[in-house]
Amino acid sequence: xxxxSQTPKYLVTQMGNDKSIKCEQNLGHDTMYWYKQxxxxxxxxxxxxxxxxxxxxxxxxxxxxxxxxxxxxxxLHINSLxxxxxxxxxxxxxxxxxxxxxxxxxxxxxxxxL
Amino acid sequence: xxxxxxxxxEISVVEKEDVTLDCVYETRDTTYxxxxxxxxxxxxxxxxxxxxSFDEQNEISGRYSWNFQKSTSSFNxxxTASxxxxxxxxxxxxxxxxxxxxxxxxxxxxxAVHP
Numbered sequence: 001x002x003x004x005s006q007t008p009k010y011l012v013t014q015m016g017n018d019k020s021i022k023c024e025q026n027l028g029h030d031t032m033y034w035y036k037q038x039x040x041x042x043x044x045x046x047x048x049x050x051x052x053x054x055x056x057x058x059x060x061x062x063x064x065x066x067x068x069x070x071x072x073x074x075x076l077h078i079n080s081l082x083x084x085x086x087x088x089x090x091x092x093x094x095x096x097x098x099x100x101x102x103x104x105x106x107x108x109x110x111x112x113x114l
Numbered sequence: 115x116x117x118x119x120x121x122x123x124e125i126s127v128v129e130k131e132d133v134t135l136d137c138v139y140e141t142r143d144t145t146y147x148x149x150x151x152x153x154x155x156x157x158x159x160x161x162x163x164x165x166x167s168f169d170e171q172n173e174i175s176g177r178y179s180w181n182f183q184k185s186t187s188s189f190n191x192x193x194t195a196s197x198x199x200x201x202x203x204x205x206x207x208x209x210x211x212x213x214x215x216x217x218x219x220x221x222x223x224x225x226a227v228h229p
Binding site: 031035040041042043044045048056088090092094096102103104105106107108110 | 149151158224
């Protein structure tokens, strides 16, 4: 069983479209995250939810909207896609939202905007 | 501000060589955690180690070892007798204070181990 699973793994779309990436974790963790990895491999946090509550919201365009229907799921919806949104998006989870929580990452979703 | 610097962009070694990946961090917090993650060519992020700021003991796990020195704000990672399967991008990360877990990643070091 995959601990943190993301769908889709690959997504190719046109500029201006709206797309969603879904994430589910079966670890019983309270906290989930979205990280973005750009073409230079740089990883940066975007959002974090703890028990369905948004706790970290980095400076991200408001075209990006996370949604957490329950503790086990965190989805990322992106409106009006731009070329610069092309990246690999990683979902992660941790037992708690505190410093001690090791992050478990999904396999990533590679988004390509044409 | 929190910051993690991995000055080595790419390292290339021949199998069986030892290699050290450097990591230097900046933080004003007294309580923090440091991490290393491995990203093999398949793309997933694999957790390697977590170290808290109060534990400066070095750690060894098989061919991997980590040297944490608060005096120099460094958390270096050594692979002994490298193997081709060690080829990957390695990320050092710092967990920011303030109660919530926000990993600040370094830019990564790409390690290529050649047969």
